[in-house]
Amino acid sequence: MIASILFHRRIPATKNYCVQAYIHGYSVIMSKTQVTIPFFVPHSGCPHRCVFCNQWVSTGSKTLPDAIAVRTKIDAYHTKIPPSVIRIEAAFFGGSFTAIPFEKQEELLGAALAGKRRGKIHAIRLSTRPDCIDHARLDLLERYEVETVELGAQSFSDTVLSASQRGHTTDDIFRAVELLRERKFNYVIQLMPGLPLDTADESLRSALTAVRLAPHGVRIYPTVVLEHTGLADMFREGRYTPLELHDAVELCAAMYSIFLESVIPVIRMGLHPLDAEGLAGILAGPYHPAFGFMVKSRFRRNQVEMAVEHYINSNPDKQHRKMIVELPAAGREEFIGLKKENLSHLRSKFPHCDLQIRFTDAGGISVTRD
Numbered sequence: 001m002i003a004s005i006l007f008h009r010r011i012p013a014t015k016n017y018c019v020q021a022y023i024h025g026y027s028v029i030m031s032k033t034q035v036t037i038p039f040f041v042p043h044s045g046c047p048h049r050c051v052f053c054n055q056w057v058s059t060g061s062k063t064l065p066d067a068i069a070v071r072t073k074i075d076a077y078h079t080k081i082p083p084s085v086i087r088i089e090a091a092f093f094g095g096s097f098t099a100i101p102f103e104k105q106e107e108l109l110g111a112a113l114a115g116k117r118r119g120k121i122h123a124i125r126l127s128t129r130p131d132c133i134d135h136a137r138l139d140l141l142e143r144y145e146v147e148t149v150e151l152g153a154q155s156f157s158d159t160v161l162s163a164s165q166r167g168h169t170t171d172d173i174f175r176a177v178e179l180l181r182e183r184k185f186n187y188v189i190q191l192m193p194g195l196p197l198d199t200a201d202e203s204l205r206s207a208l209t210a211v212r213l214a215p216h217g218v219r220i221y222p223t224v225v226l227e228h229t230g231l232a233d234m235f236r237e238g239r240y241t242p243l244e245l246h247d248a249v250e251l252c253a254a255m256y257s258i259f260l261e262s263v264i265p266v267i268r269m270g271l272h273p274l275d276a277e278g279l280a281g282i283l284a285g286p287y288h289p290a291f292g293f294m295v296k297s298r299f300r301r302n303q304v305e306m307a308v309e310h311y312i313n314s315n316p317d318k319q320h321r322k323m324i325v326e327l328p329a330a331g332r333e334e335f336i337g338l339k340k341e342n343l344s345h346l347r348s349k350f351p352h353c354d355l356q357i358r359f360t361d362a363g364g365i366s367v368t369r370d
């Protein structure tokens, strides 16, 4: 009789990967079915600089767009629309959008809304601080048909928020979510594991708290030390130690797992790949251009490891025998990992087992003996 363990954990689609592409000199963020046309408003509206933040480095953008730039970029995209794309969003990132003077908000949102009216985009999103959400600001967003608001929550620990000089508390995050939910906006929560005074447990607690708020998505940005920030000074003075890359990957894999279990989409993990100038702005910390892939791949590795361990513990007499490990072909690259590191890890983790790894169209992980 063939003993079999089937793990029916949800296997999220792997095909919706994002790449940065350049169309007519404009950067756009693309997946197979969705495109986000980003407009960066670096530090606009921010009441001060948070300790970790340098949007000029992390967005690679130095100037505030105007209505003409928004219109031109939206229109330019359309000359190269891939047939697979079914949804296009214009997104304003990199500052505290709702704290920008209303007149400027209206200029930018007006240009985006005109693009929507012309059928060039389907939706508008923007990011802001939790303490810059109130009814008057949401009235304006509603008028310009903003669909999604991304909240830079970063952490649900007041100690961590204070050490990061965020200038708001967890109560502000709860209040903002309450208002967004009441006014029927989609909301996304951004988290930053590895901030000053943060711990792995605290980051996991933040992920669990975020789940309770039922966001429409999350972004996870492990903290990287950028030049010309308060964090860079703290790092140089030995008052801050960033996460090592492998620890950040492991921690983010655990957070990723929490969100997947709750069917909350993880939109992005890690900074977008930076150009040479951006790279020069990174002083230390867990930056990797393929960070998101590494996290998903670690999550897959953990899944397989658990399945094999479970099989061995349930069948102690069979652990020296050949085992067939069947994995979903849809996640093949993530299961294999960068430079096939997951396969070599599994073989060294279970040196007494003859693991035969096969990819199938089935949706789960299965371990059987030959």
Ligand code: SF4
Residues within 6 Å of the ligand: 043, 046, 047, 048, 049, 050, 053, 054, 055, 094, 095, 096, 129, 152
């Ligand atoms: S983290 Fe957000 S609020 Fe703080 S400085 Fe950066 S863009 Fe502004």
